[in-house]
Amino acid sequence: MTVQSAKEFKTARRPRRRLSASLVITVIATSVLVLLAILAIFADWIAPYDPLKQNLIEALQSPSAAHWLGTDDLGRDVLSRLIHGCRIAVIAAAEATTIAVLLGVPIGLFIGYRGGWWDWVVMRTVEAIVSIPGIMVAIVIIAILGAGLHKAMIALGILYSTSFLRLARGVVLAEREEVYVRSARVIGASDGRILLRHIFPNIAPPLIVQVTLTVGAVLLSEAGLSFIGLGVQPPDASWGTMLNTAAAFMDLNWFLAIPPGIAIIVTVLSVNLLGDVIRDAVGRGIVVGVKPQTPAARFETFASVAADSPLPPRREDEVLRVEGLQVMVSSREGNEVPIITDLSLAIAKGETLGLVGESGSGKTLTGLAILGLMGAGVRTTHGSITLNGRELSSLTEKQMEKVRGNEVAMVFQDPTTSLNPAFTVGSQIAEVLLTKKGVSKKEAWERVVELIHRVGIPRPEERARAYPHELSGGMAQRVAIARALSCNPSLLIADEPTTALDVTVQQEILDLFRDLQEEFGMAMLFVTHDLAVAADVCDRISVMYAGEMVEMAPVDALFANPRHPYTRGLLRAMPHASDRNPPLPTIRGNVPRPGFWPAGCRFSNRCDFRIAACDTRVPLVGTDRLARCVRAGELAMEVAS
């Protein structure tokens, strides 16, 4: 799909910038934590005063040259206490996290590996503990052990061990049945050896992430517990106890609350940011700059392509007319790359035009361009789209909303994803009728049932109340078709409507499209990669390649006498039921990504008939049928002979 390739195109350039942004965060966060460690280790030397030395004469002073951060209620130097608080923070984080890991991981490994009764009992206990607010669990454990830094950290260690336990158990459950573990068991490795040598290494990446999360949480919890007097006990200086003091003197000297608060925030923020970076790196594999696709030697650099395609002849009963359409997608660097160029086509009432090509040729995007729904970063730069005689580019978004559904509707590829999973299918059709037609609820519902019946679904009243996940793919696609037709649009765009369905269902849906077209008389733009499907429902076929039309002809003529080598390739790649034995010929290579199209004929790097003239731009030529190939005439003769 073109939309998808546009997305790929964008992501391909992302890693470099991402890497640099995360690098800055990593460097800053790491520096903060290194500074914290240095202050913690050398607190006795760095701190200007003894953190416990009282001086009641100098109590509650504001910052000064002697006391950079002022003094507290007992005249102790705030800066010195803050520096000594770093030590407590480091000890607290290390202690609680170590206890959590040493307690949680072995138990998790054990119950995950043994399973059965052990697993059940431990997991129910963990669930019970988790359902009590964490701080309450810590308080209860402190009630048993008593208050104080180390006891409080044991309490937090026990509390946070539950997350390590669940993590280790999850990894074991995932790895236990892996082939390499089973083969180790087969060759007679002991359980202990399997756990240690084969399963344990898999825990490392998520374990590191969990450790960073836990360290942040421990720092906040320790501060909280010390603040309510159940953690570090006065007179020892921890950031939590300093805040406890500050709370009592908020109206006299509010500044006391600032230094310890900032210290906590900066530390926790650094740990969390580092954790985010690590999680991203673990989740995506280590980030490496993706090497961009090397551009073709003579790669198209111009921003726009001169419209030189012949315009389709005007007809009385014309519904849709597209002239010289050009669509650009913006890349990460900020420049724009063409994704559809010089596309002109017209569809008359009751007519079906097939839009055929490989993924990435721009078919789907053409449909979305007509609807004006191409998404962010994609825009129409040239050309006009006329629907029922009205130029769409001149309409406001509000007017466009009116046009969608009423004059043009679209059926998408995968019915299971194009229907909203949260609502019943009937209500989704009714919603369209209610908002677009302004009918009463009762009328809307009657019409919904009628429509669902019309698209060949038995027991329509009952099915209207079903949720999308309760319907089969074929059934859901019928509902999507019913919704698209609910307002009687004059143009229906069908985007690969049978691709996601079972082969047996495909034919039924194609038949339904033909029947409905006969009944409703709408024009159809039928997007597909499958020429056999196109042959079934279309009157004319337009073949697209790399954002442009390369051939257009009535169905029979196209099949009998393809003029473009690409069309020939597609036709030859069609499987025939009769001859199964010869290997299916394929077209070598892939559709080049936008921005990497060869100059001249865009198919030239995959073409078997390439000559020197192919290196300059090839126009689309012809009258009743069109082809964009310098050797079109020759090839036509070759097939005919």
Add this chain to the structure above:
Amino acid sequence: MLRLIFQRLLALVPLLFIVSVLTFSFTSLLPSDPVDLIIGDTGTQEQYEIVRERLGMNEPVVVRYFQWLGRAVQGDLGTSFFNSVSVTGAVMQRLPVTLSLTAVSALIAIVVGIAAGIAAALRPRSWVDRFATLGATFGQAVPNFWFGLILVAFFAVNLRWFPATGLTPISASPWEWLRSVTLPAVALGLSASAAIARQVRSAMVGVLQQDYIRAARAQGLPARRVLFRHALTNAMVPVVAVLSFQITVLLGGSLIVEQVFAINGLGTLAITAVRQQDIPMIQGLVLVMVALVVIVQLATDVMYGLLNPKARPS
């Protein structure tokens, strides 16, 4: 839907049972002898034996557990060792205070979190998104009690817009209640708003890329309707799944934030009980909190079922 509620209720029975066993056995590990606590230093051996008999301490632990459980099921959580008040009474008296604080902060967290999350998701990588993401990361690093102190310093001490301490009951004066609950609720709700905003953003970004959003737009439904009805309903599914956890965290956080604002709620009760080794009070508090968490879980489960038809039992 009734069926879903019934299923969940049934699943709660073993959970509550295990919590009660845990609570009872953990508090039995308390180092102090409750009898000593009650009779004090001056008690005689005779008094000691009498009190011990009255507390049923001579019975085996298992028997004591079932006696306690039997009474707890009937709403009798025992009597405090200290002032002989009933635990149920003491807890019920403080419960509305903690509940109103937690509920208001949850409301703030949900409203702010959803609004910020949607704003950020609508234009990924825009300045709104960057600001919201930065704010969310920052908000999760701020201790709630410290934020409370700062709010007091600024809005209560300095500007005098709100009272610095206490919580007026809503029954006494709804207006005063609102004034007194605002600062603690904002302080408490900050980090939960941040967590919810992150959740909503990532869920919303994912949902907005879904086919059914484009299909609804292709059908000509107004952009606003597609956003708030089609996208938000689906984006709320993963958010609701973590909501009960967030509310549990808020309930725990309220115990500490209460101290900043000198609010006499469950937190103050719990801290006093721990200092005094008041076993029945600690047991009762844990059970009541678990009951609250369980009710919240039940509510979010039902909400989850309403939002996500696939989660309903057929």
